[in-house]
Amino acid sequence: MLRRWLLLLVPALLCAACFQIREPEPADAASDWITPTQIDLLLLNFTAAVQRPNVTNYERCFSGPAYRFVPDPTAAGTAASLFANWSVSEERDYFTSLRRRTATNATNQLVLSNRRDQLFTADSAEVSALYQLRIAQQDTAFRPTVLEGNIRLLVRRRNNEWKIAGWRDQRTSAQATWTDLKKYFITH
Numbered sequence: 688m689l690r691r692w693l694l695l696l697v698p699a700l701l702c703a704a705c706f707q708i709r710e711p712e713p714a715d716a717a718s719d720w721i722t723p724t725q726i727d728l729l730l731l732n733f734t735a736a737v738q739r740p741n742v743t744n745y746e747r748c749f750s751g752p753a754y755r756f757v758p759d760p761t762a763a764g765t766a767a768s769l770f771a772n773w774s775v776s777e778e779r780d781y782f783t784s785l786r787r788r789t790a791t792n793a794t795n796q797l798v799l800s801n802r803r804d805q806l807f808t809a810d811s812a813e814v815s816a817l818y819q820l821r822i823a824q825q826d827t828a829f830r831p832t833v834l835e836g837n838i839r840l841l842v843r844r845r846n847n848e849w850k851i852a853g854w855r856d857q858r859t860s861a862q863a864t865w866t867d868l869k870k871y872f873i874t875h
Contacts, residue, residue, distance in 0.1 A: 729849040750850035762866035781873040793823035831863035
């Protein structure tokens with residue numbers, strides 16, 4: 688009887704060593720995601736990802752290699768070259784850096800107002816809106832807590848899902864802009 692038990696136990700222990708244990712993904716990594724079959728759903732996903740902040744869902748809002756971010760020229764200043772080849776990769780990197788400096792349960796507040804959509808084709812449009820973003824990050828070297836400006840998103844539909852294919856930021860007040868946030872957190 689003992690021998691049978693050992694014959695079952697030894698292979699089970701050896702087999703357990705074949706598998707690598709990894710950290711589980713955060714429970715909220717994809718739970719807030721809604722398939723963006725409409726522009727409104729894409730903006731809902733984008734807003735939710737920024738507010739929580741959820742790097743996985745934030746990155747899912749953007750389309751691949753053709754994506755470009757055009758910074759506000761006054762906010763970019765002498766760092767304009769930093770944005771010359773800004774792609775989805777830089778979006779992820781800056782947002783990951785911001786997330787690391789945000790308390791676990793902290794939330795940002797993003798309000799989009801005066802939204803205007805301009806449809807170019809059935810599969811592409813430009814969404815323009817004023818934004819106000821209140822950030823809850825903990826890096827004391829970046830002082831602004833409220834960012835304001837105009838966001839212009841070029842959105843495209845592919846495989847029945849809308850994604851952000853381009854983003855232009857524009858200053859509308861003396862407040863810091865999203866460009867300022869990206870510029871700081873991509874380099875720190």
